[in-house]
Amino acid sequence: MSRKGRSPDNAACEGFFGRLKNDIYYGRNWGGTTVEGFMHELNSYIRWYNERRIKLSLRAMSPVEYRRHLGLAT
Structure with missing residues (x-):
């Protein structure tokens, strides 16, 4: 992420945070949630996004x- 207003540089971050907000933040009532509870939900989502989410591409x-298929991870 570089300077403000450089959308090509920020596109990956903007896309991820937009998806994150749509998937876990919007549409829920977070009023009774503690900071620890929110952090647990966020960590669970990031683990799912990186480890279990299926991508057709x-x-x-x-x-x-x-x-693993490419031999880049163990």
Whole structure:
């Protein structure tokens, strides 16, 4: 992420945070949630996003499975 107003540089971050807000933040009542509870929900979502989410552009594999398939992860 570089300077303000450089949308090509920020596109990946903007896309991720937009998806995160749509998936876990909007549509819920967070009024009774503690900071620890919110952090747990956020951590769970990020783990799902990185480890179990299926992407068609990655040959219908999760990002971790795809990296293993390419021999880039153990």
